[in-house]
Amino acid sequence: MDAFQGLMTGFQxxxxxxxxxxxxxxxxxxxxxxxxxxxGPISAIAIMIPITYGMDPAPxxxxxxxxxxxxxxxxSTSSILLNAPGIxxxxxxxxxxxxMAQQGKAGKALAIAAISSFVGGTxxxxxxxxxxxxxxxxAISFGPPAYFALMFMGLTAISSLSEGSTIxxxxxxxxxxxxxxxxxxxxxxxQRFTFGNVNLFDxxxxxxxxxxxFAVAEVxxxxxxxxxxxxxxxxxxxSLKLSKADLKEMSGPVSRQSFVGxxxxxxxxxxxxxxxxxxxxxxxxxxxxxxxxxKGSVKGLAAPESSNNAATSGAxxxxxxLGIPGSGTTAVMLGAFLVLGVQPGPLLMTDRPxxxxxxxxxxxxxxxxxxxxxxxxxxxxxxxxSIPRPLLISLVIMFSLIGVYSISFNVFDLYMLLVFGALxxxxxxxxxxxxxxxxxFILGGMMEQAFRQSMTISNGSLSIFVDSPLPLSLxxxxxxxxxxxxxxxxxxxxxxxxQR
Amino acid sequence: MLASINRKLxxxxxxxxxxxxxxxxxxxxxxxxxxxxxxxxxxxxILLLVLxxxxxxxxxxxTDAEKAKRNIxxxxxxxxxxxxxxxxxxxxxxxxxxxxxxTALFIFFCSWFLGYRAWKTNILVSxxxxxxxxxxxxxxxxxxxxxxxxxx
Numbered sequence: 001m002d003a004f005q006g007l008m009t010g011f012q013x014x015x016x017x018x019x020x021x022x023x024x025x026x027x028x029x030x031x032x033x034x035x036x037x038x039x040g041p042i043s044a045i046a047i048m049i050p051i052t053y054g055m056d057p058a059p060x061x062x063x064x065x066x067x068x069x070x071x072x073x074x075x076s077t078s079s080i081l082l083n084a085p086g087i088x089x090x091x092x093x094x095x096x097x098x099x100m101a102q103q104g105k106a107g108k109a110l111a112i113a114a115i116s117s118f119v120g121g122t123x124x125x126x127x128x129x130x131x132x133x134x135x136x137x138x139a140i141s142f143g144p145p146a147y148f149a150l151m152f153m154g155l156t157a158i159s160s161l162s163e164g165s166t167i168x169x170x171x172x173x174x175x176x177x178x179x180x181x182x183x184x185x186x187x188x189x190x191q192r193f194t195f196g197n198v199n200l201f202d203x204x205x206x207x208x209x210x211x212x213x214f215a216v217a218e219v220x221x222x223x224x225x226x227x228x229x230x231x232x233x234x235x236x237x238x239s240l241k242l243s244k245a246d247l248k249e250m251s252g253p254v255s256r257q258s259f260v261g262x263x264x265x266x267x268x269x270x271x272x273x274x275x276x277x278x279x280x281x282x283x284x285x286x287x288x289x290x291x292x293x294x295k296g297s298v299k300g301l302a303a304p305e306s307s308n309n310a311a312t313s314g315a316x317x318x319x320x321x322l323g324i325p326g327s328g329t330t331a332v333m334l335g336a337f338l339v340l341g342v343q344p345g346p347l348l349m350t351d352r353p354x355x356x357x358x359x360x361x362x363x364x365x366x367x368x369x370x371x372x373x374x375x376x377x378x379x380x381x382x383x384x385x386s387i388p389r390p391l392l393i394s395l396v397i398m399f400s401l402i403g404v405y406s407i408s409f410n411v412f413d414l415y416m417l418l419v420f421g422a423l424x425x426x427x428x429x430x431x432x433x434x435x436x437x438x439x440x441f442i443l444g445g446m447m448e449q450a451f452r453q454s455m456t457i458s459n460g461s462l463s464i465f466v467d468s469p470l471p472l473s474l475x476x477x478x479x480x481x482x483x484x485x486x487x488x489x490x491x492x493x494x495x496x497x498x499q500r
Numbered sequence: 501m502l503a504s505i506n507r508k509l510x511x512x513x514x515x516x517x518x519x520x521x522x523x524x525x526x527x528x529x530x531x532x533x534x535x536x537x538x539x540x541x542x543x544x545x546i547l548l549l550v551l552x553x554x555x556x557x558x559x560x561x562x563t564d565a566e567k568a569k570r571n572i573x574x575x576x577x578x579x580x581x582x583x584x585x586x587x588x589x590x591x592x593x594x595x596x597x598x599x600x601x602x603t604a605l606f607i608f609f610c611s612w613f614l615g616y617r618a619w620k621t622n623i624l625v626s627x628x629x630x631x632x633x634x635x636x637x638x639x640x641x642x643x644x645x646x647x648x649x650x651x652x
Contacts, residue, residue, distance in 0.1 A: 050637075050641075050643070051641065053641060053643060054641060054642060164566070165558075165560060167551055167554050167555050167558060168555070170551055171513060171548065171551050171552070171555065174544055174547050174548045174551060175548070177540075177544055178520060178541075178544050178545075178548070181540065181541050181544065185537040187537070188530055188536060188537045190527060190528060190530075190536075190537035190538075192527060192537060192541060193520075193523055193541075219583075220580050220583075223576070223579055223580050223583060223614065224572065224576055224580075226614055226615065227615075388611075388616050388618070389614070390610070390611040390612075390613075390614035390615055390616035391607075391611045391616055391621075391622070391625060393583075393610070393611070393614060394606065394607045394610040394611045394614075395607065395625075395629065397583075397587060397606075397610070398603055398606065398607065398629065398630075398633075401587070401590070401591070401594075402633060402637070402645070405594075405645070406637065406643045406645075409644075411591060411594065411595060414591045414594070415588075415591060418584060418587055418588065418591070421584075422584065425580070428569070429569055429570050429572065430505070430509060430570065431566045431569060431570075448540045451535070451540065452534075452535040452539075455534055455535045456534050456535065459534065460534045460535070489560075493559060493560055
């Protein structure tokens with residue numbers, strides 16, 4: 001099936017009545033949850049997963065994808081209006097968006113964000129459509145050693161690119177991997193770390209981890225910040241209209257950063273947050289008047305907004321064509337695939353074209369919906385920011401509990417949700433990043449399997465990972481990505497230490 | 501010796517790694533598996549052991565932002581502990597008393613406890629949310645939530 005035919009299949013899914021409905025549900029829910037400061041796309045996806053039980057996989061996944069990019073789209077609204085980023089991918093949006101809103105041009109800022117996001121998202125879907133099938137057809141020949149090396153590279157990349165200490169990020173990744181070893185080993189049937197507890201035989205469901213480590217932990221942070229102001233009723237948005245000069249000023253950054261964002265999204269470990277910062281710095285460097293940045297610059301707002309949305313679609317490339325997520329959020333997306341019995345990877349395009357192409361085609365549609373939602377309807381949508389914090393906290397707790405209960409009907413899992421919630425909160429307090437943990441948890445089982453398959457092929461010799469060029473080069477990249485930043489940090493610390 | 505927070509965390513993680521590693525060595529072996537179930541856990545245990553030592557001896561000073569994150573007033577920690585206790589009681593009663601009643605009580609008291617004083621809206625939300633969710637899950641999605649002492 002060539003790409004054109006595939007895309008037609010995809011549009012049949014996306015443009016069916018059911019398809020349109022679920023894209024719409026996905027992007028609306030994503031936008032609303034993404035807007036809530038403190039609740040990120042991981043929580044949004046995890047909370048929505050129970051809704052998909054028993055649904056057809058194609059519309060269900062079209063909806064889940066919508067939740068994801070909808071959350072990134074919606075995150076900008078609270079960055080601009082409250083200076084409280086809805087998600088970490090829109091932190092850079094607040095740099096210029098909030099000053100603009102303070103100057104009484106909130107409407108203009110929202111319009112710039114919406115249009116930049118739309119262009120970034122759409123350009124990126126076009127590239128996703130071109131790149132994902134190509135990568136799929138290459139990846140089909142990958143053996144277990146290459147897969148193991150790829151996943152290993154993903155984990156080292158996310159650890160070295162995480163905010164703060166690389167050691168802490170690596171500890172988080174190892175801990176996530178350790179948690180997935182709990183349960184009956186699928187290959188030998190050995191019970192590992194179950195202490196004979198029947199509830200642990202199947203290990204932890206990923207939803208417990210995702211909701212605990214993200215939704216419940218985010219609730220704890222919301223409790224700490226519950227007295228922060230929410231949107232007051234009398235805040236004026238101002239006109240949403242953009243002048244021709246504004247559009248002209250946006251065109252440069254938007255067209256450049258859509259590509260930058262996409263590429264950073266494809267790479268493992270980067271994603272929307274890093275993409276938005278890099279794009280912001282990029283545009284500031286090349287701008288004729290960099291001093292305007294941070295004071296309400298049109299360029300400074302357009303750059304991160306086009307970039308973070310482009311990165312979001314870019315992140316679907318490794319997920320759809322390799323079946324390997326490169327970030328915490330796509331790890332949870334992979335979980336959503338697996339819940340529905342769909343295994344993403346090189347075979348997805350040929351075996352389930354309606355899902356592969358359906359998701360891609362639905363993103364065109366979803367971005368149009370998001371533009372409509374975020375331009376004319378934004379004054380009404382922004383009202384959700386005035387929900388009182390205490391009520392929001394109680395409701396998110398309830399959504400998390402219902403979500404976990406509806407996968408297992410087991411009260412034990414609810415207690416575990418509480419345990420992982422506490423762990424997630426502790427990780428936030430002590431500055432251990434949570435995305436490496438969830439990525440390692442999702443990849444851990446697959447990595448162990450790939451490792452053992454490789455070792456069975458080679459009869460127990462580790463040389464299988466260095467004998468062929470692909471695994472070897474991937475492992476080298478992984479090593480470099482860990483050692484170089486660690487070395488640079490070590491050197492700068494040593495200098496600082498000596499000076500003291 | 502345990503002056504910095506990284507030292508304390510390093511020590512804690514060292515103990516976790518040691519316990520995990522000890523348990524990994526207790527795993528049974530099978531003769532015919534080339535790579536047995538204990539290989540990866542042992543590797544992970546050793547890795548965490550090494551990383552915890554690195555963390556213990558790392559000279560990286562905590563940034564002010566990190567320190568601020570850690571510095572939470574005792575009272576606020578008490579509030580979070582109280583919310584966790586409420587969730588615990590909720591889970592305890594959830595299956596016997598039933599979804600609708602426990603959820604309504606939880607939302608009302610949790611929101612009230614966190615400082616929401618508009619009690620009319622609070623009662624309305626506390627009643628509507630569980631009923632709507634129950635209807636969606638049980639009737640639309642076919643996921644059975646505990647009925648408890650209510651007849652429907």
